[in-house]
Amino acid sequence: MEQNRRPSAAPLSGLERSTLRELLIHGPKSRAEIARELGMSRASLTRVTRTLIEQGLIADGPLELRGATGRPSEVLRIRPEGRRFLGVKLTSDRLFAVVTDLAAQAQAAYDEPLVSQSVEDAVAQIGGVYERLAAEHPGIEAVGIGLAGDVVSKGGQQILLESPFLGWREVPLAELVSERVGLPATAENDTRALTAAEHWFGVGAGYESMVLITVGTGVGVGIVVDGKVVTGANGKAGNLEHLPVEPTGPRCDRGHRGCLVAYLANAAIVGALRTPGLDYASVLQLARNGDPAARQAFRDAGHALGVLAATLANTMDPEKIVITGDGIAVTELAREELDAAIAANRHPDGAPIALDIQPFEFDEWARAGAVLAIRDFLRF
Template sequence: MDKTPSAEGRPPRAALTGLERSTLRELLIHGPKSRAEIARDLGLSRASLTRVTRALLAEGLITDGAVELRGATGRPSEVLHLRPEGARFLGVKLTGDRVFAVVTDLAARALAEYDEPLSSTRPEDVVAQIGGAYDRLAAEHPGITAAGVGVAGDVVAAGGSQVVRESPFLGWSGVPLADLVSERLGIPATAENDMRALTAAEHWFGVGAGYESMVLISVGAGIGVGIVVDGKLVTGAGGRAGRLEHLPVDPSGPRCERGHRGCLAAYVPNSAIVGALRTPGLDYGQVVALARGGDPAARQAFREAGHALGLLTATLANTIDPERIVITGDGIAVTELARDELDAAIALHRDPPGAPLPLDIQPFEFDEWARAGAVLAIRDFLRF
């Protein structure tokens, strides 16, 4: 039987049963519930629920709360609460030149963070750096239960493991990252495309909590799309679901780095916005400042990016019909500087015209990417 260490440093705990995982998920996603509510929602008998709650209480993963009246009628009931400090998780985000790490509790609340430059992009060196970050963080927060790693690229399940099929930023192909990290850390590890990891985090702990369907759009160095349908992350057969960077926008527009004319990648990424000004030495922050100051060329670059982003948003709304669409990323300034163009493009391409679109614009913090890795570990811990 698989064993994982508890957060308090107790002996390794037995892997959770299916009913225990289901009960924890109910409390994690929907909040405190009475035993009667849990039994009803999960279809459990009283005897089964008693066994499950006894085990979870013994493991320190849940706790009894106050007696509450949970409905308009009926008797007050003792309410069960998730005990977030009952388990800890390591989250990692890899970029082409840095490793970001965070320790969270079971509710994905960050307890400690660490980051450093990558000394090398060779898989063995990156795994060694992840191990060093784990050792540093575990010294302060011992008993980490599992780890999750988010990486830009195609990540697929192969032979029961997550393999990085391709990661251009790291120059990787066919790297069994989850297995390598698990072997180095001595705890279960999972790996996933960073965009899907961020989507999972928003679905469970962010603006998508409680929804069965959502779309997350991230704009910045590239264009990422994460999709949840029927409560499940959409991955695709080859791990490439959501690859819409080259969706056509204007057949007479500028070319992207792959030579496509007028696609999303020619307008929306930060590099495309900078390149539109044709001024050597500028970076994205400077172009944002120019646009805020009224510079005509910078404003035009953002207007074109806003139009393209609106087309993508409407296309996803028409295709998925989600309950929520979230836009975030370190290129989020486009939603500030070109909101009129964004809204106009959505209205133009929305089908049927005028259909409501539940859009959330979320401020971006880079450490959310590492926290998303921890959410991967939490989901894997609960076998979701």
């Protein structure tokens, strides 16, 4: 597939990456604003912007009045079409992929069943999907893969320590994919990938601290502190699925009584009805139709979500807490219980929580993989 490769360009310098990030995250700015924000001299900024323009990454925009007084200034803006990236999301049985531009806007989406859960087959399948999409969207710069599991850096190499849904342990997934497709690749826990996407391109843009909670098949937590996504020493930062909620509550699959996942995961909501043959979609419909047992299951889940949100607010003191995921209906059906649990568990002197509930499409997981590739391209 060499015909789909972009001709190699010189690696970006630190100042060039910083300038590109500034425009990518905060939008068009004048040269004076960029120099002031990044502490660059005029000569350095001239060299930096010249390189970025030559590489097709930024362009001059129209004149704008950038202050209350003074003359209009010419602004610089990102050229989103300047680069393309492939994002991949792996579940236990399916592969989702998107191609995005530099601003993480999806240009194509694709999904197919996993051939098998073997590492070799999954890597080969990612390679095949890359070839299929690159034929239609040439110039893909890098690949990012998100999946449930713990990812850490060891000796300069990314290692997937464990992915329970796939049964993988100690897998250098990013390196294997990079060797297969001939492009830089990076891998990360899917919730942290989604957190990175919201922080740069979503409702968290511009915030130095935020927390993202995903509800659905599992419960995930992503944390941003000082503008960086927190990973943790062992790739387990934000692992709060077993936070105690109610000591006399139901047991989770690990034997904990009344923990967060025993109430809030989609399977826990289904299991609360004790009725064979139900799935999450059918329980959701029952709740919306007023079924008492289904409504109670969602109320219990909403309470658990409120305990989690308050705990994170008390611990992290973030500027914003975002809630999303394919189980987001809990915020619709149990908002009263969610708010009551926050009020009951929030520190008495704590500021009001800036709660942002975001709708969710499953392709967002794959788009988050592309954001990983974009961030790696900018070495962030």
